[in-house]
Amino acid sequence: MGSIWEIDFYSRPILDDNQKKVWEVLVCESPLDVRAKTDSLFRYAKYCPSTQVNSGWLRTALQEAIAEAGEAPIKIRFFRRQMNNMITKACEDLSIPAQSSRRTLMLNQWLKQRVEEVYPHEPGYQGGTNPSVRLESPLPQRLPDALEGKKWVFVSLEAADLMDMPEWEIGFGEAFPLELARVSPQTRIPGILIFSPRALPIAGWMSGLDLAYLRFDTSVGTRLLLETGVTESWILANIKSPQTLAEAKGFEEAKQQANGVHFIGVQSDPQAESFAGFWLLQEVNLP
Incomplete structure (x- = not known):
């Protein structure tokens, strides 16, 4: 399997000689x-003049990155x-393919590091936030009955x-280095297990969604939502019993x-020793 890349192409809090971002x-x-050790993974960065912001410039930059890496990725992810x-x-x-x-956990952390340690030392740096444009998100969808x-x-x-995940038998799934999340080996990591005779089709469907994270939502009733892609959201369960509600709150706190x-x-x-699907997830705030 080849590598997956994460990319960001956006203005930075730096002005050029013409006072353009x-x-x-x-x-x-x-x-x-x-x-995985994150410091051994491929990285590439290049500034772009505001007068050259277009897909052609980006394509050329990606070609340079591919040449440096020695091979093209099988997929590119982006959050903006x-x-x-x-x-x-x-x-x-x-x-x-772009998705x-x-x-984009590695990219988010790297971008935060550059905001704190790199951009402030560049000529033309302008302090303050450089927010992304906020776009409306659609309402959560019901899961298909099947x-x-x-x-x-x-x-x-x-x-x-x-840390033993590489030895587990998993049909579909994805992980990331726990060192990226800065959690200790003793930290309790919460999760949910879904059981179904149709476990493999469910896991295959979920694998195609680009899973982001789970969250307990109280904006409309009480429910557990599965966030996918950049804006999509699915109602995994409506929570009604007091016991399950307490467990959901405990999950969110943990x-x-x-x-x-x-x-x-x-x-x-519950007796199965293998997983049709298993995903390690992290909820983070995007720039």
Whole structure:
């Protein structure tokens, strides 16, 4: 399997000699292994003059990144919806699939580091925020009837237990290095397990959604939502019983204590020793 890249192409809090915002492309390799060392992963950064912001410039920058990396990625993820057309066009010209996604954990951390440690030292730096354009999100959707689990439960594992993920039998799934989330081996990581005789089709469907994170929502009743892509949201469960409500609140509290880290697993039944699907997730604030 080849690598997946995360990219951002956007203006930075830096002005050029003409008092125009300087743009920048950031490219980094997605860490897909829970044991991966993030400092060994590929990175590429290049500033872009405001007069050259277009898909052609971005395509050329991506070609340079591919040359440096030695191979093209199998997919590119990006989180800024307002850059969808430009990024998608540049990637299409290179025959690389592009996907809008909130699963850009490595990129988010790198961008935060550059905001704090790199941009302030550049000529023309302008302090303050450089917010992304906020776009409305659609309402959560119901899961297709055929994909609803027969049963689901809240569970938790120690972070150290998740380091064994590479040895588990998993049909569909994805992870990231726990060092990226800065959690200790003793931290309790909350999650949910979904049980269904149709575990493999459910896991396959979920795999195609680009899972972002789970969250407990009280804006309309009480429910557990599965966030996917950049804006999509699915109602995983409506919570009604007092016991399940207490467990859901405990899940959300434990998730916050674990820096947003949690997981979702899909199995055929509680006695199964393999997973049709298992995803390590983290809820983070995007720029």
